[in-house]
Amino acid sequence: MNFDEVLSKIGGFGKFQKLLYVWICVPQIFLAFHMLVSVFTGAVPPHLCRSTLPSAGTPSTLNFSLLSSPDGLPELSCTKALNHSDAAAPGDGHLTMSCQEGWEYSTETFQSTIVTEWNLVCSNASLNNLGSSIYMSGLLVGALLFGYLADKYGRRIIILISLAIQATFGVAAAFAPNFYIYTALRFMVGTSISGVIMNAFVLGTEWTGLRQRMLAGIITDYFFGFGYIILAGVAYLIRDWRKLQLAISAPGFLFFIYIWVLPKSARWLMANDRNEEAWEVILKAAEMNGKPISKDLEMCQVYQTEDKTALKKKHSLFDLVRTPTMRKQSLIVFYLWFVNVLVYYGLSLNISDFGMNIYLTQMIFGLVEMPARTITLFTLNRSRKFSQLAFLTVGGSACLLTTCIPSDLSIVRTVLAMIGKFGITASLSIIYVYSAEVFPTVIRQNGIGIGSMCARIGGVLAPMMYLLRNINPHAPMVLSGLCPLLGAGLTLMLPETANKPLPDTIKDVEGEILSDEEDSVKTAILDLRNVTMDSHRTD
Template identity: 60%
Template sequence: MNFDQILAAIGGFGRYQKILYIWICLPQILLAFHMMVSIFTGATPPHRCRESSDPGAGNQTLIPATDTVNLSLSNSSCFLSDPQQQDVPCSHGWVYSREVFQSTTVTEWDLVCSKAGLNSLGSSIYMSGLLVGSVLFGAMADRYGRRFVLLLSIALQTVFGVAVAFAPNFPVYVILRFAVGATISGVIINAFVLGTEWTCTKRRMLAGIITDYAFGLGYMLLAGVAYLIRDWRKLQLAISAPGFLLIFYIRVLPQSARWLLANDRREEAVALLRKAALINGRVLPPAVQVDKNVLGGAKRSHSVVDLVRRPQMRKRTIILFYIWFVNVLVYYGLSLGVSRLGTNLYLTQFVFGLVEIPARTLVLLVLPFSRRLSQSGFLAVGGLACLLMLTIPADHPNLLTGLAMVGKFGITASFAVIYVYTAELFPTVVRQTGIGVSSMFARMGGVLAPVINMLHNHSPATPLIIFGMSPLLGAILALALPETTNRPLPDTLEEAENWDIRLDPGKGNPEICDDVGQIENSTELQHLQSQS
């Protein structure tokens, strides 16, 4: 018996797994808060140069929106006009409208004009934290276990998130946000892996998609929280402090039995499997408890090089890396650029989160028919919507917002598909490695998204061209990938390389489970009974 057969015998998606999914979904709400909060905390309100004659020029940084000065005049944002009609750089600082925000990092540290690039640089550094975290916490998870690293990531995320609210200056703020970004990768990767390693093959796509529903909920909730709290420090504290409530995870969050077995901690794994079987109303097959060889023998170690050693694997790996990169590039490019659409920021943020729910629901409906066509189609929708935005005049913000939401819909759905598709294309021996490296390329897209958005100030069309053409190329490349629907998952590199000559696709996956993890294959059931 291998682990998947044992998992199916004790309930591959029973009550135990459903409770586990609740625990791995809750932190996703906080992840959405941290990922998107910079839209509000780093917003740039209308502003103008402060004149020496302004009341309270020495300490006033905000002015009422009813100020008679027209704050939308571009020539008053960074320069003063003297009697000779020459533009003079601001020498007394700036004053900002407080119609929408009481304070942001921009208003507190004057991140405008010559220092405007620091705001986008801070976002890129934050995304770099996610890149570093995917490497650091991914390696730690393989060594110390999914549970420990997930708990550590949640704890550090809470501590650093609260610390951000008390940052004394911009450099410290950026460093703390970088640390928060790193911990977010630790939560994302290990929550996904912990869910998949406890779930039968047929239901494993739920590990990525169900947690994404929670992320979408957090996306929407953030709009409401930010609407009520207009001061950036108070908002940062409000989204971070709830992490302390998850301290009870120390008692309820389980370790991965599959990881325990891979690290020769068999007794702990059997104890966990017995507990899962009890909660699911099943009995752990006695053979698992008695026969030490029932879970297979020694395994050969593999490395990142195995992802590109063989020609077919190399082709698929490169395509997958590119699709991961594009998904995150466009997802955060559109999300972080929401303030430029010219509509109500809070309402648009809420709808951008709301659109993720039907996007992921549609994925659940179409994914059983085709992984490849779903991946290609959703990428094409996202790319075409971005390109169509180029045809809409700037004085039609509602149309621009509508197309941006269509693009967000397509990319969100594509993002949900790529998690499942990647896990099915990489063979078991390098699956974790493949997902980890894919996540690294995804974070590179996140790092570049704020930088590309900066190009809007010089050429408004450039970001949309990049966000439109990149997914279209990905849509074409996705068609070169093999179909994995109803195909047995490859376990070895040889099986993955010879995909086209493997088992007949009609045979499906031998491990099939219903909602409580029952095995529907009678031959398999008889085999397990005989083993018991």
């Protein structure tokens, strides 16, 4: 009897599992806070070079509408006039020089952001995007580090450590004396996000029965969406970036109660020869689910025997690209991971570009997550392939269409961006399931691990993508449209996996190719045998 059979006896999704999902879903709300708070803390309010302003001007009385030129590019925000009136615009033909006396910022929307405090505008504007990319690189480091440590020391302890890091460094970021220390602290928060996301999902999955795993995985996504929406309200009420950073981080210390309520993974304990501990937790789960069982240690030994037998044959990362069909499918899946996360965070972190109220846009984008994740529950059972292709096409096409809409039609642009976000969010939910079914059992964990790394690379590049605005204002959205459409085309080359048995070996994936090779070998053997028999007859 393996662990899945044990789960079927004690209940695959009983009271024990439901309570466990409460514990692992609540932190998802705070993960969304930390992932998306830079939309508000790193926002760039309208600003004017002090030298271009009347001496009597104050932030509350200044006319920040002077900022925009006919083509929508800032003119008075980064330069000052050297002759004629102080308010003369560079476009009038006056000599100009860079602003050296600081800036005045509009306080209509934000009391303060990291941009207004450390003047991350004009020549320093790229530092803001770089800071977001460094934060995202923390997720990549955390995925590599905490994934390895969780396999070695267990899911529960790594979740606890990650939650502690998140709260400690998140609060410290609210008191950062300069941008560079702030970025370093946010990097540490990023590493902890990966530690919580990965291991909370794995812990829940390892305790959930086969039939409920897909639904249980979607539940955690819903709570991330709730955090997305709630953040809009919290940021609306708290307009100072330091207070906002403190408000989303300090409650993290309440998770210290997880030391007593968060269970260990019995599956992991069994796989590491800690059978006594595993059965203590299993018996507790069985009792809570109302299905008590006797303590039969022989079941643990059988599980371990099967587990060690399965591990005898080792496979490496090279097996992902060694054979032609496996190589084609692996590269396509890796690209889909990359492009989904690139566009998802590209849209999520740059909602101010669509021209509507930033708080309302944040809430709308959060609300879109709910139907996007729900609809996949109905489409996935029909077709993994068509679902992935359709949602990538919807997301990419909507993003491309935003470039055709004039900037003064902000509502239309936001609606199109919302449709793009809907498609990409649904596509991102599907790739988790689809990739697990494309890779065969012997290299499934390696495949998903590399796919996750590609996703993190997409997250790192997402904030930097908007530096392309310096080349062309529409460049980021063009890229956000073309990349998913390319992914939709590549999806046509993937197999359909819905309602089909999972491949266990690379030979299952290669199918006809290996069969043809085997037929060729058999034909050669038969030809050799016939030649031999003919020679014997001749003799």
